[in-house]
Amino acid sequence: MVSIPADTSDDDRTDVLPPGYRLGRWEVTGQIGSGGWATVYAGRPVDGTDAGEGEEVALKILPTAGLGPSQARKVADTARREVELGRRTGHPRLIRLLESLVLSDPRYPLLDGAIVLVMERAADSLRTLLAAGVSEDEAAGLFTGICEGLAHLHRSGWVHGDLKPDNVLVMADGSVRLSDFGLATELTGTHGTHGYAPPMGTLDYLPPERWKAPLGEHGVKVRPSADIWALGIMIHEAFAHGAAPFPGATPAARGAAVQEYAEGRAPLRLSGELPPFWRELAADCLAPTHAERGAHTAESLLARINGRPDGTASAAGAAIRRRRWLVRSTVLAAAGCGAAAAIWSYALPGNAHDHPAAVGSTGSASQSAGSIRVFNIEQSCRQRNDRSPQCSLGLAIDPLQPYTIDNVVPTRVWHGDVLPVDCRLPKGIPIIDEAGTESAQWFRVRLPEGSRRTTAWLPAVRTQDRPAVPECPRPTPLR
Amino acid sequence: MSGVVIYLPPGVGDHGEEPDGGVTLRLGAGETARFGRGSATTPVELRLIDAAISRLAGEIRVTEDHWQLSNHSTTQSYLVENPEGAGEYLRVPPRRAGAPIPFEFSRVVLPTRRDTTVAFQVFAPDHLYMDPDAVGGHRGTRTVTAYSLDETAIYFLVLVALCEPRLRDESPLAVPTTPQIVERLRAHPACARLTARAVSSHIDYLAEEKMRISAPDEYGPARGGRRNGKRESIVGLALRFGLVREEHLTLLPPRTGGGHGVHTGRHLG
Numbered sequence: 092m093v094s095i096p097a098d099t100s101d102d103d104r105t106d107v108l109p110p111g112y113r114l115g116r117w118e119v120t121g122q123i124g125s126g127g128w129a130t131v132y133a134g135r136p137v138d139g140t141d142a143g144e145g146e147e148v149a150l151k152i153l154p155t156a157g158l159g160p161s162q163a164r165k166v167a168d169t170a171r172r173e174v175e176l177g178r179r180t181g182h183p184r185l186i187r188l189l190e191s192l193v194l195s196d197p198r199y200p201l202l203d204g205a206i207v208l209v210m211e212r213a214a215d216s217l218r219t220l221l222a223a224g225v226s227e228d229e230a231a232g233l234f235t236g237i238c239e240g241l242a243h244l245h246r247s248g249w250v251h252g253d254l255k256p257d258n259v260l261v262m263a264d265g266s267v268r269l270s271d272f273g274l275a276t277e278l279t280g281t282h283g284t285h286g287y288a289p290p291m292g293t294l295d296y297l298p299p300e301r302w303k304a305p306l307g308e309h310g311v312k313v314r315p316s317a318d319i320w321a322l323g324i325m326i327h328e329a330f331a332h333g334a335a336p337f338p339g340a341t342p343a344a345r346g347a348a349v350q351e352y353a354e355g356r357a358p359l360r361l362s363g364e365l366p367p368f369w370r371e372l373a374a375d376c377l378a379p380t381h382a383e384r385g386a387h388t389a390e391s392l393l394a395r396i397n398g399r400p401d402g403t404a405s406a407a408g409a410a411i412r413r414r415r416w417l418v419r420s421t422v423l424a425a426a427g428c429g430a431a432a433a434i435w436s437y438a439l440p441g442n443a444h445d446h447p448a449a450v451g452s453t454g455s456a457s458q459s460a461g462s463i464r465v466f467n468i469e470q471s472c473r474q475r476n477d478r479s480p481q482c483s484l485g486l487a488i489d490p491l492q493p494y495t496i497d498n499v500v501p502t503r504v505w506h507g508d509v510l511p512v513d514c515r516l517p518k519g520i521p522i523i524d525e526a527g528t529e530s531a532q533w534f535r536v537r538l539p540e541g542s543r544r545t546t547a548w549l550p551a552v553r554t555q556d557r558p559a560v561p562e563c564p565r566p567t568p569l570r
Numbered sequence: 571m572s573g574v575v576i577y578l579p580p581g582v583g584d585h586g587e588e589p590d591g592g593v594t595l596r597l598g599a600g601e602t603a604r605f606g607r608g609s610a611t612t613p614v615e616l617r618l619i620d621a622a623i624s625r626l627a628g629e630i631r632v633t634e635d636h637w638q639l640s641n642h643s644t645t646q647s648y649l650v651e652n653p654e655g656a657g658e659y660l661r662v663p664p665r666r667a668g669a670p671i672p673f674e675f676s677r678v679v680l681p682t683r684r685d686t687t688v689a690f691q692v693f694a695p696d697h698l699y700m701d702p703d704a705v706g707g708h709r710g711t712r713t714v715t716a717y718s719l720d721e722t723a724i725y726f727l728v729l730v731a732l733c734e735p736r737l738r739d740e741s742p743l744a745v746p747t748t749p750q751i752v753e754r755l756r757a758h759p760a761c762a763r764l765t766a767r768a769v770s771s772h773i774d775y776l777a778e779e780k781m782r783i784s785a786p787d788e789y790g791p792a793r794g795g796r797r798n799g800k801r802e803s804i805v806g807l808a809l810r811f812g813l814v815r816e817e818h819l820t821l822l823p824p825r826t827g828g829g830h831g832v833h834t835g836r837h838l839g
Contacts (some may be wrong), residue, residue: 159815159816159817160816162812162815165811165812218711253713255711256711257711273713274713289811290715290717290811291713291714291715292713292714293711293712293713293714294698294714295711302572303572303782304782305782305783305784306717306781306782306783306784306807306811307783307784308803308806308807308810310811339634341634341635341698342698343634343635343696343698344633344634344635346635346696347599347600347632347633347634347635347696348599350573350598350599350600351598351599351600354598354599356598356599356600356601357600
């Protein structure tokens, strides 16, 4: 709700609070956005009160005036859920509710009696971050935070019930906060397995069983696996440029596609853009039935994200900082060695077998232990095969020395190249790629005939292969 | 998303073991059903018994929140009527493949050699309506009510009439009976010929297809019979979850005084 841009047209159904308007200990500084039932303002503590030192807050205003009794009850119920959840299950990954109050001002008849929720102020929502595009490591940081929040919610006996990128907020330091608990449901039932929520939700994030869920006295049945489904949709959106995993031009069409999949008439077709680890994770979250999804809890997913291959499970903020540093150093390396690009220019990806030196099984002096395929983390480089210098990657002379311009062989490699590999060095100098993935492992690869050197070193972050090759003898320092 | 429901009235379809009943067929998203006279080599899911209808006359395919009609006839057009649309209909010409049908309620009419026609009904309860506050359009990212009702449909008038006493705080307990609803809606232009049987069908449609009401325990005879239990559930849930609100009362025809509504049009003096 928070991320919807403010409607600047005159809407006679709402009053707008001017900057400087006081709400208890807080004053309005401007409007952030408005959604279905709420308008959100930015605010700050009024000087001289004990509200905190200059901390920016979000003031979520839920008007009740002008609504019929049943609608007003619905709004009050929404607010009650938020307050209840905030009071009972505080956690660093859930947006903090500072206070709730009631606006009382006859000058604004439409806002008189509105419920005001005072919350900590976020910098962005996941929705806006996804629109701008996130790297794999940034996404890893974000989903780590989301799973931490979800694991806490579920452990505390609550289901979020309306998980979507608009309700995942990101603070200025890059940390994640789940927000908008208007549909959050406390688990009841004999074993605390499910709860009942109002029959509301966001169509693109509803699990298949919800489209057919019967409506009972207390609402529809909601289980933690509903949040897991929504998580799967968000993972797909994060890696597929915002695209939903189910086809269709409208929410209704996508909902029908969800049904076809859940009833076994259509396979799950995830975008090829998802890296293998995330693809598997999304597929597990999007298991067709509640029972199959039940095997994957927020906690187990969190453990998998933290333990993913080469995963550093870093906070998103740290990942972004490191990314900047590394982009600079690789650009340097690429610029210094562009002249040598011609050497392998005919060994295009896919026909490496035509090039004896690239495989090492024919004509080489000795058999190599295996082969390894170069991987370029930059997606734009993976999509082209013109071996442009900007997309070339370097090989080190000495894996124990800093990976700088004078420690790189003239031979360049490109995404998809297959190199003969002799052995691996588990602990060389640590290398961080453009997405923030870090590894100290290196592979000794053979260079084509005619190169000045016979071997060079490929950092493990430059390949997704983990060939079963022997450990290298520790190289003798060159300098 | 539960797909569409096809209903062949008695006497139209081949209904095997139920000589007097109709045939009901439920299709999920992406599923198809062929209709026609059928034969051993031309199997159809919906058999229509009329010599003028070809073995494979057409096909229904559920797609997104609506359905498509393919006309396999090379000579005959089919009509799809909206029984609530005041004469609204579509003509699907011969050999048309996958014509999208926009009606929630449809009556598919096939011509025969005689002066009569063969017709069956198709219900598409999944039609999606935006929430009244969804001013910025519907992008699938807004929180909405997951049950959407067509506020211009007769079933919605029936629902509002059912809820009226409680919305007006007149009677916290009583839910109107079918004859009371027929009487209450009689002055509405769309309901002049509404029968008690139609009201019962609308109530069943609301309970089973639109709101998917659970809690069969409440339908026990101790509560005054199955039908009344269902009505009470519909009213309770529609009010609790805001499907019917005070503003909807204006959809009903004006009340004619005193709650008895019989003495109209009399001027004294």
